[in-house]
Amino acid sequence: MSKPVIGLGGVLEKAPPTSAFPSFRRLFTNEGYLSKLQKAGALPILLPMVPPTDLELLVSLCDGILLPGGPDVDPSLYNQERHELCGPSDMDVDRYQIQLFRMARKLNKPILGICRGTQLINVAQGGTLFQDCRLQSEKSITHPDYERWDSVSHQVEIAPDSKLYELFKTTTLGVNSLHHQSVAKPGEHCIVTARSADDSIEAIELSSGAWCIGVQWHPEAMGSEMDCLFEAFIKQALSQGKSRFPRTP
Numbered sequence: 001m002s003k004p005v006i007g008l009g010g011v012l013e014k015a016p017p018t019s020a021f022p023s024f025r026r027l028f029t030n031e032g033y034l035s036k037l038q039k040a041g042a043l044p045i046l047l048p049m050v051p052p053t054d055l056e057l058l059v060s061l062c063d064g065i066l067l068p069g070g071p072d073v074d075p076s077l078y079n080q081e082r083h084e085l086c087g088p089s090d091m092d093v094d095r096y097q098i099q100l101f102r103m104a105r106k107l108n109k110p111i112l113g114i115c116r117g118t119q120l121i122n123v124a125q126g127g128t129l130f131q132d133c134r135l136q137s138e139k140s141i142t143h144p145d146y147e148r149w150d151s152v153s154h155q156v157e158i159a160p161d162s163k164l165y166e167l168f169k170t171t172t173l174g175v176n177s178l179h180h181q182s183v184a185k186p187g188e189h190c191i192v193t194a195r196s197a198d199d200s201i202e203a204i205e206l207s208s209g210a211w212c213i214g215v216q217w218h219p220e221a222m223g224s225e226m227d228c229l230f231e232a233f234i235k236q237a238l239s240q241g242k243s244r245f246p247r248t249p
Contacts, residue, residue, distance in 0.1 A: 011071065033066060128184040129182065
């Protein structure tokens with residue numbers, strides 16, 4: 001049996017003061033994504049930022065793309081002025097990951113978006129974001145809830161005709177909440193498949209092209225109840241027929 005290669009779009013951060021290379025930014029992702037992907041049978045790789053001319057080659061090496069959490073997407077990319085509640089952005093990373101998403105769509109690669117990744121998918125499809133959840137609703141749900149980063153913070157209602165329902169077999173799911181932004185206007189072909197009690201959009205899927213799901217919570221930080229999402233993603237990646245690495249028995 002073979003292992004699908006899953007490319008993760010990493011984010012950049014400044015080197016710490018103790019670094020011997022203070023002017024070099026660091027490309028990173030958190031180990032939660034790697035653990036869940038490996039548990040599901042994938043070989044994850046962290047994708048560097050490459051020139052546009054090399055992007056198709058890079059994405060063609062992968063069987064699926066995961067767009068992870070990270071900093072706020074720059075509001076100019078969805079034609080808004082920056083609000084004081086919006087956090088820092090990295091335009092280099094934003095533009096590159098949007099290009100990564102579009103190339104993955106062009107090559108019919110399955111895509112899983114998590115937190116910022118979901119927002120990025122929506123923006124790439126022409127949608128908009130709430131720059132802070134407080135600009136959307138004054139209801140009682142806490143976004144973000146750092147105290148329960150790895151456990152249930154609130155419930156979401158899943159649309160019964162969605163891919164998420166096919167995976168979780170329920171219309172009510174407990175999730176964590178580490179985001180302070182959310183989808184406002186869904187982009188083209190973005191179907192809303194889950195909402196929280198404050199009406200915040202918690203999941204989307206694309207109605208055209210290859211399998212593409214985005215969730216606003218962080219399933220990689222939760223327990224085995226979230227494994228089915230990664231397993232479905234890996235199953236889709238395997239179906240692309242590009243796997244090259246044998247799975248260890």
